[in-house]
Amino acid sequence: MSDAIKHECGISVIRLLKPLSYYKEKYGTAFYGVNKMYLMMEKQHNRGQDGAGFASIKLDMKPGERYMSRVRSIQQQPIQDIFDQINDRINTEFTKHPEYKEDVAAQKNNIPYIGEVLLGHVRYGTFGKNSIESVHPFLRQNNWMHRNLIVAGNFNMTNVNELFDNLVQLGQHPKEMADTVTVMEKIGHFLDDAVAKLYKQIKKEGYSKMEASPLIAERLKLNKILRKAAKNWDGGYAMAGMLGHGDAFVLRDPSGIRPAYYYKDDEIVAVASERPAIQTVFNVPFEKVKEISPGHAIIIKKDGSSSINKILEPRERKACSFERIYFSRGSDKEIYQERKELGKLLFPQILKAINNDIKHTVFSYIPNTAETSFFGMVKEAQNYLNKKKEEQILSIGSKITQKELHAILDIRPRIEKVAIKDAKLRTFITQDSSRDDLVAHVYDISYGSVKKNDNLVIIDDSIVRGTTLKKSILRILDRLSPKKIIVVSSAPQIRYPDCYGIDMAKLEDFVAFKAALALHQDNNTMDQVEAIYKKCIDQAKAHDDEIVNYVKDFYAPFTANQISDKIGELLSPPEIKAQVKIIYQTIESLHQACPDNLGDWYFTGNYPTKGGNRVVNKAFINFYEGKNERAY
Numbered sequence: 209m210s211d212a213i214k215h216e217c218g219i220s221v222i223r224l225l226k227p228l229s230y231y232k233e234k235y236g237t238a239f240y241g242v243n244k245m246y247l248m249m250e251k252q253h254n255r256g257q258d259g260a261g262f263a264s265i266k267l268d269m270k271p272g273e274r275y276m277s278r279v280r281s282i283q284q285q286p287i288q289d290i291f292d293q294i295n296d297r298i299n300t301e302f303t304k305h306p307e308y309k310e311d312v313a314a315q316k317n318n319i320p321y322i323g324e325v326l327l328g329h330v331r332y333g334t335f336g337k338n339s340i341e342s343v344h345p346f347l348r349q350n351n352w353m354h355r356n357l358i359v360a361g362n363f364n365m366t367n368v369n370e371l372f373d374n375l376v377q378l379g380q381h382p383k384e385m386a387d388t389v390t391v392m393e394k395i396g397h398f399l400d401d402a403v404a405k406l407y408k409q410i411k412k413e414g415y416s417k418m419e420a421s422p423l424i425a426e427r428l429k430l431n432k433i434l435r436k437a438a439k440n441w442d443g444g445y446a447m448a449g450m451l452g453h454g455d456a457f458v459l460r461d462p463s464g465i466r467p468a469y470y471y472k473d474d475e476i477v478a479v480a481s482e483r484p485a486i487q488t489v490f491n492v493p494f495e496k497v498k499e500i501s502p503g504h505a506i507i508i509k510k511d512g513s514s515s516i517n518k519i520l521e522p523r524e525r526k527a528c529s530f531e532r533i534y535f536s537r538g539s540d541k542e543i544y545q546e547r548k549e550l551g552k553l554l555f556p557q558i559l560k561a562i563n564n565d566i567k568h569t570v571f572s573y574i575p576n577t578a579e580t581s582f583f584g585m586v587k588e589a590q591n592y593l594n595k596k597k598e599e600q601i602l603s604i605g606s607k608i609t610q611k612e613l614h615a616i617l618d619i620r621p622r623i624e625k626v627a628i629k630d631a632k633l634r635t636f637i638t639q640d641s642s643r644d645d646l647v648a649h650v651y652d653i654s655y656g657s658v659k660k661n662d663n664l665v666i667i668d669d670s671i672v673r674g675t676t677l678k679k680s681i682l683r684i685l686d687r688l689s690p691k692k693i694i695v696v697s698s699a700p701q702i703r704y705p706d707c708y709g710i711d712m713a714k715l716e717d718f719v720a721f722k723a724a725l726a727l728h729q730d731n732n733t734m735d736q737v738e739a740i741y742k743k744c745i746d747q748a749k750a751h752d753d754e755i756v757n758y759v760k761d762f763y764a765p766f767t768a769n770q771i772s773d774k775i776g777e778l779l780s781p782p783e784i785k786a787q788v789k790i791i792y793q794t795i796e797s798l799h800q801a802c803p804d805n806l807g808d809w810y811f812t813g814n815y816p817t818k819g820g821n822r823v824v825n826k827a828f829i830n831f832y833e834g835k836n837e838r839a840y
């Protein structure tokens with residue numbers, strides 16, 4: 209990925225089903241859960257590096273004993289930082305009290321972070337700022353054990369402002385505008401309600417106040433609470449939470465936009481945003497890790513029983529295809545195949561762009577995430593050549609000489625590592641014109657990998673803004689003197705904002721949008737652009753059901769190829785000699801490569817929730833009025 213669109217989040221939940229002493233005996237440490245959580249978070253660090261957080265709950269503690277702990281960080285290496293803090297604390301306790309080392313009960317009573325229910329989160333923000341206050345997990349504290357709520361999520365709601373207003377209408381006074389707080393308070397409201405009702409009922413049954421508490425915990429129905437809380441959520445989400453007494457849940461949105469996977473055996477239940485995190489950390493095969501179905505939640509009760517519950521009516525599955533193209537780790541068995549397929553399906557377009565001249569073409573990729581699609585692309589080039597070779601050999605027949613045969617077999621796709629990503633370079637004087645020269649050096653090249661007048665095909669997973677391509681990659685590649693540089697994107701053109709967890713909320717950031725705008729200018733059709741703006745304004749106050757995505761009209765006059773060619777023009781730095789061509793994946797090929805993850809609103813404008821059209825509408829108004837802000 210040459211452009212940084214790193215915005216996602218990762219969640220992990222671990223529930224230890226056996227007493228802590230079991231893990232001490234079997235694995236040598238009662239901190240088994242903490243260690244596993246560290247690994248689960250590290251294995252998902254790709255999903256978020258703005259901040260990280262950890263929380264844990266100890267089961268069955270006595271009044272007055274601490275049973276919840278939390279630690280959060282926005283340091284440079286936030287996961288490392290929180291586990292450094294946790295380790296420091298544990299080691300200090302062990303130094304002060306060497307007798308704790310073999311005494312699991314003493315560890316549980318005196319050392320924080322150890323616990324049976326654990327929640328981890330890695331963050332890239334889509335809402336609010338990147339401050340420590342915005343880092344998950346969030347905590348809603350109460351003196352009643354089961355009214356404590358800890359929440360973390362991979363999510364973005366299109367209607368978070370409305371949800372916030374609803375809380376205010378309920379008479380609440382939220383102390384923060386953070387979207388996670390709004391969502392948490394929504395769950396908290398119905399949790400409070402449920403607890404109050406149960407308490408009344410249990411008192412009626414003749415139990416004392418003290419007896420009521422464990423009975424409430426037992427009878428609490430998280431599925432009902434979640435159903436009421438999530439009723440009006442419009443967005444993509446995998447929301448994870450824990451209640452003070454030890455129940456836990458992960459709820460996935462009805463369209464399955466955000467991912468969530470789980471695994472259970474007789475020692476643990478684990479939930480994560482990505483399957484390979486669970487596979488690697490617990491050494492379990494692919495088949496054993498299941499997806500949480502859209503609209504469903506996994507609920508793990510304090511007693512260790514767990515179940516999958518339908519919370520909201522599932523809608524047509526629209527799992528985010530960007531997870532497959534870029535966000536998730538490519539180590540997932542399915543995602544690995546899909547990325548290769550994406551590369552393969554681009555090959556016919558590439559062949560056309562190089563006029564079938566494989567002999568004078570070097571194939572390469574932009575490090576690091578495009579590597580897998582590169583393998584798919586190269587394999588297809590090999591298949592193509594093999595077919596050609598077969599034809600040639602068969603046409604000559606048995607009289608073929610060794611020399612002829614050798615010449616035919618000797619042609620192979622030329623694959624090279626051309627571009628090298630260096631550590632982020634510092635730009636010393638940001639306003640200075642020398643800045644561009646510094647930026648150009650973020651990437652480097654392998655000298656001698658391309659011959660003068662070769663075609664250079666270089667694959668990337670997506671082109672969002674294209675800034676790095678223009679400012680760094682194309683300039684540095686041009687130094688190798690290729691005749692033509694063909695940049696291939698394994699994702700289609702990004703034309704519409706995301707509002708479900710990726711921070712791409714401004715239209716004018718997209719190079720595809722800029723290209724379509726330039727085409728409108730070239731064609732003197734800016735009146736059409738104004739007409740779209742007027743239509744957007746007219747429906748600004750309309751109900752979500754009625755809003756139409758008129759931004760589609762903005763792209764409609766142009767073919768995808770016209771827009772790609774314009775992008776090529778916009779991204780070519782004036783001083784480079786090579787001709788630049790940009791090739792994008794088609795939507796059809798994307799669907800073919802990722803058949804189970806057809807969520808494609810950023811490419812097609814087809815939003816799976818009603819709020820999506822409102823967001824794109826607002827984004828267009830923002831663009832037209834020159835407002836540089838998120839549209840949700």
Ligand SMILES: NC(=O)CC[C@H](N)C(=O)O
Pocket residue numbers: 215216217331332333334335336342361362363364365387388709710
């Ligand atoms: N990428 C995400 O899932 C972000 C979660 C949440 N909206 C936040 O900004 O903290």
